Amino acid sequence: YVFKGSSASLDYIVSLLTRLQKNPTTKLLVVDDSKVACDYLRHLLQIQGYQVLVAHDGEQALRLLAEQGDIRLMLIDYAMPGLSGHQVVSRVRRQLGSDRLAIIGVSALGNHRLSAQFIKQGANDFIGKPFSAEELYCRVAQNLKILEQMDSIRQASYQDFLTGLYNRRYFFEHALSWFEYKTPLTLAMLDIDYFKHINDSYGHHVGDQVLKAFSQLMKEMFPHALLTRMGGEEFCILLPEPFVKTYRHLENFRIGLARQEILIEQERVKITTSIGLAQWQPSIHSNEQVTQDTLEKLLHLADQYLYQAKARGRNCICY
């Protein structure tokens, strides 16, 4: 109905529908004490397919940002009763970096101190009033595109390129958040046995394919775990499950792996894995602080058990 009676070209409609299909809920927040200004911005942005929320003062804007969690861009006026646009930006930036939320300051054109101050407080961009719809669209689209690029860079920096699993960096930045749910956790360290032989016998690139196949098997067996390639042929499984349950799954995984042949370019490759298993129990009585040290200790313990599993002859689990 947006297009009824308008002269939007077919190209425009197709590009809009494509964008809606790709990204149906890019949420924007418009903050302005003037209802007329809010309605105008909302109208302009909605016909571009964005989902638009509105706040009439700074406090309401801060509340919406906290509640919604997935607002990608905020357009914010400078002069408002209560918190000024600058103050809101400065507060928001204590929580959300410019790689998570784009902020465009809006104010009367010609006052360069206002625009500079917006940027100094952490806004990504600035638009002077009055602005054309075209300028608004360009700036919004450009800032959203930069966020998307940031997202893909972040994702790439957290992913292991060969296997698609998480890498060490992701593990050490995020594993601790798994301790917040106050449920028992089990952590397993896995190391493929005699992997050097695989490389020596079949070549390094078959070795790579084996690592990929091994990772795929882990994903299928442990869809709810945090799966990390810690390095080389060493992997970590973190699961919010009690020890006994994880142990059973790991035993099935280990036995299944040893039985099967991985088919890679006419080669039938057999591998086994050694596993060290450690558990963490949330303390019910004390208000124990979970720190990086908690994680390091758990890893160290699992590592020691892995070492034992190797010493015991490999293809087994120690705990």
Ligand code: GH3
């Ligand atoms: P163990 O049973 O004691 O673990 O013996 P291992 O041969 O698996 O252990 P070692 O640590 O001696 O060798 C690991 C090998 O893994 C050496 C290295 O060349 C190989 N490797 C590490 N990363 C990769 C990789 O990305 N691709 C391939 N193809 N091989 C890798």
Ligand code: MG
């Ligand atoms: Mg105002």
Ligand code: MG
């Ligand atoms: Mg090994």
Ligand code: MG
């Ligand atoms: Mg190793």
